Amino acid sequence: MSCKTSSNKLLVEVFETSVNGNKLTKVSNFTSSKNASIIKLDTSKTFQTITGFGGAFTESSAYLLNKLGKKNRDTILKAYFSREGANYSLTRTHMNSCDFSLSQYSYSPVKEDINLKHFTIKEDKDDLIPMIKDAIKISKDGFKIIASPWTAAPWMKDNRKWVGGKLLPKYYDTWALFFLKYLNAYKEEGIDIWGFTVENEPHGNGNNWESMHYTPKEMTNFVQYHLGPKLEKDGFGNKVILGYDQNRAGLKEWVNSMYENEATSKYFNGTAIHWYESTYEVFPEALQYAHNKSPNKYLIETEGCVDSEVPEWKNDAWYWKKEATDWGWDWASAEDKYLHPKYAPVNRYARDIIGCLNNWVDGWIDWNMVLDTQGGPNWFKNWCVAPIIVNPKKNEVYFTPLYYIMAHFSKYIRPQAKVIGLENSDKNLQVTAAENPDHSIVVVVFNEGKAEKSFKILLGEKEIEIHINAQALQTIIIPN
Template sequence: MNACINEQNLEVEVYETSANGNKLTKVTEFSTTETRASIKLNPDKTYQTITGFGGAFTESSAYLLNKLGKENRDKIIKAYFGREGANYSLTRTHMNSCDFSLSQYSYTPNEDKELKDFSVKEDMDDLIPMIKEAMVASEDGFKIFASPWTAPPWMKDNKGWVGGKLLPEHYDTWALFFSKYVDAYKEQGINIWGFTVENEPHGNGDNWESMHFAPEEMTNFVQNHLGPKLEKDGKGDKIILGYDQNREGLKEWVDVMYKDEASSKYYNGTAVHWYESTFDYFPEALQYAHKKAPDKYLIQTEACVDAEVPKWKDDAWYWSKEATDWGWDWAPEDQKHLHPKYVPVYRYARDIIGCLNNWVDGWVDWNMVLDKQGGPNWFKNWCVAPVIVDPDNDEVYFTPLYYTMAHFSKYIRPDAKVIDVKVTDDEVMITAAKNPDGSIAVVVFNPTEKLKQFSLALGEKSKDISINEQAIQTIVIVN
């Protein structure tokens, strides 16, 4: 039956996004029966401290915002960074160009070890204005870390944008580049929280900007060049995250990064991506990385629906098992099973919950805004973003992925502690965190085709709640 829920002493607010049309909708009426699962919260048992949730500032996203009318531009910025919106708290951007740039460029195009010509003028038209507008819209503020896809070609052994390695003679030059970047952005009023050392050090199949590092090479660069340089220049507080690629390679990397005190000294944590599989979030690898460096960050730094052109104003597609990824077409035969068709919303919800339940403290999406083609992207590497725009007609589409992200970013705030939670229904996924203000956010993901009912218990207090089929709920327990 449908009935208004009895109070039962546990005061909650419930927000749901579902295939049947809810979009972070506040729910006050629930279906209840005698048969229901149990969810028990134990806030006395805590795990990692949350760093934040968010997305990436890319030149492509910023360029598109500049092509929209002021009303829609402001709407998107507020939707991502306002308290009434997703309230993003952790973000990423790229140093030099990446595939989601309009062209290939470097802040230091001319060979000079002192980098006298260093300039972020390429970012002044689009990228920096977007970041500044986000800073104005964000009442709570957000952290931003930067990632290079490649050093300028003149620093590399192959003299190219794609592939190749950083020449040892330029290790100090490249470390200076990071320091100058911090200063250049500070001059624009933007504080860089930290860095990943290199986006995807295994490369990307030699398709777009990349630069290869072996674990030993990256650790040498961080230990003997980047870390000491930032420290010497008074930037020792900047976070350095190693690795920054798929989780399957984690063990090999963290074994080298955290081999001993000297190798670990300047690494503040580990960065990972999700592209190894469309369904597996690799809990064993995440657990291993945490145990190797339990006091350091473990942050998911990039994820997206890749190798797809966005579906325009078609919510049903995002809830359907229709999406494919790069691995669907060209993964090696022994890895094909990791890349079946998948439901985009499920992939996001499953991965974020799986990460939070396995020591990950931050989760960052890729592009915030793309167009109907899934670009612009100079390599034509089309992808999907939570917000899709049609700049020619000044239209905006908030996909279900936007609301999925907001279920976490809006309600689980920085410095929250992930807490212990037990559920008796193994068909749903659940995670929970206690915020600094004392509130508890519980996120429930029901991928099944049936409504689920459960009793949520915190100590002696409880509340009977139901979640629709194909739905995500955030339950906020207030003080």
């Protein structure tokens, strides 16, 4: 939208996704209002540097893409990774199988193979690796990949099972070698892995699907004495290692262990978190604590999704209504039930990403990029929702509103952007802002309420008044 009528008017572009049908739609021609609130930007105050936004490569997503016609497959990958699409910059994948795999498998299938002479990533070559390679071809700006193990092979664990149990100490060096072997194997495929989380959900997941348990001290020791030194010795000391990788309420004891002193923190580059503790609570105090414990390290949301739900097919309205429930709706303890009310999926994404950005989180990764109409495939039948849903039998694709919500951030807030200060006079508008490396400024505003609103953005001597629809997310770009 051009505003040339006055020298003090800000030049901006505004894109909106809303319950009334806008889908990253460019909007303009705003009328003035007597009740406009004020959003005052302050570029002199800067906070964290953005690492990126994106989603996860899973075997389930990759398998589904291969079941679609080439046109639809290409459409989805371009929607996620092209500059014209969401332009994802930060992604995740799983090492060995996870629940969003077609079966349980390990890259170290031979028992007692201490030196991993039989290590193989053949399970990834049909679906997962081709998906990643095609995404790399499409992405002009490139993206980072974080790899996460759900479990070691059962033969390395004290319970000899895929689910639960702990890594036997006698295999700590073997497990560190496993990470190195994975790096090299993927490198041979032309895929550069940026970093790792040490373990997906070290508390476990209720003994349901692939998992392996650590205490904070056990994970710290594994990284300090095994994984970190092994990667460093073999020329991969530049790879990022993220500790924890589970829900935010448990952050304090983990960062206390990881960052206890210089020796324990040496090989940890940051902390990974998930969002499943609550459908609405961001846990700002925990995020602030984790940042303050080690201010120069990463704090990345590595997984979040609408879980325990079968996706609604081509029903945009459902994603804006408080109809979804999560695992905690049925299974949370009595004292934690209040954290898991029914919620609107769009609200959960928009609230959480804005809340994270306003509390030092520098990266935010969605879970599966693509799922089917059942919310799988998932060998455990742990159905979830993805931003893009497909029906492979009919070769049909549905871009849910969640895709557009992710794009509001990933497309416009680019890596190396810095979150900036702001003052917001309307407590019912959720707002964050960042300055990109090219000095353009991006403001993201979420109006969760069912009434339209107006607000003025002030930047120095310039301002502009903007109208936002009810139940709408807006991204406002102020060029440099």
